[in-house]
Amino acid sequence: NKKMNIAIDGPAGAGKSTVAKLVAEQLSFLYIDTGAMYRALTYAALRDEIELNDGPSLFKLLSQIDISLKHEKSGVRVFLNEEDVTDVIRTKEVTSNVSLVSSHELVRVEMVERQRKLAEGGHAVLDGRDIGTFVLPDAKLKVFLTASVEERARRRFEEQQAKGIDSDFEQLKLDIARRDELDSTREFAPLKMANDAIEIDSTTLSIPEVAELIIELAKERT
Ligand code: C5P
Numbered sequence: 001n002k003k004m005n006i007a008i009d010g011p012a013g014a015g016k017s018t019v020a021k022l023v024a025e026q027l028s029f030l031y032i033d034t035g036a037m038y039r040a041l042t043y044a045a046l047r048d049e050i051e052l053n054d055g056p057s058l059f060k061l062l063s064q065i066d067i068s069l070k071h072e073k074s075g076v077r078v079f080l081n082e083e084d085v086t087d088v089i090r091t092k093e094v095t096s097n098v099s100l101v102s103s104h105e106l107v108r109v110e111m112v113e114r115q116r117k118l119a120e121g122g123h124a125v126l127d128g129r130d131i132g133t134f135v136l137p138d139a140k141l142k143v144f145l146t147a148s149v150e151e152r153a154r155r156r157f158e159e160q161q162a163k164g165i166d167s168d169f170e171q172l173k174l175d176i177a178r179r180d181e182l183d184s185t186r187e188f189a190p191l192k193m194a195n196d197a198i199e200i201d202s203t204t205l206s207i208p209e210v211a212e213l214i215i216e217l218a219k220e221r222t
Helices: 016-027 034-047 055-064 092-101 105-119 131-135 149-162 169-185 207-220
Strands: 005-009 030-033 067-072 075-080 124-128 141-146 198-201
Touching: 005 016, 005 131, 005 207, 016 030, 016 124, 016 207, 030 034, 030 067, 030 075, 030 105, 034 055, 034 067, 034 075, 034 092, 034 105, 034 124, 055 105, 092 169, 105 124, 105 131, 124 131, 131 141, 141 207, 149 169, 198 207
Parallel strands: 005 124, 005 141, 030 124, 141 198
Antiparallel strands: 067 075
């Protein structure tokens, strides 16, 4: 089948992006990190000192910027116009403000349009919060990837340690829970499992195991 898109949604830190990258690699699909798009806008808004409660101003800013995902040998790089923002969109400041920025309907409608365009050709893996419910309601395969908050915080903690960044485990847990709360309670296209999604709880599974499961499911559907 020509239009095989895979949607991977779920709460923060469940391993969506790592899994999505692996699945895309192994199936030779395009990986589209929709969270990175919201992060890039948040970064631009903070830099331009735009009021983050102001949907119309954020929309105006978004309409003036190009956000692109470039697939290079070293991995996917995120560009805001000509600037490589791959690393700066992962800072604490961006992470703690991205849910507010992405709660605005005007912002989401524009982002979703861009995401649909990117996925137009089929053969794409998209990860996010509303891919199965809103961006691609007809995706061939929808996965809802979860894990306990404890486990998600533990993974984040180790990730940070590996990067040489000191962090507080309890604080990470609170941050993750807060972001999930904001993402699931916003009015427009909240984080929610699609009715026809398959839930995978990755609490006791490794990333390659989850990727393998999804690849099997994808193969069953082609
Ligand atoms: O996946 P990631 O943690 O990078 O996403 C950052 C934030 O972007 C999420 O917490 C959420 O607020 C927003 N987001 C969204 N819809 C998506 C992807 C991300 O609202 N499809």
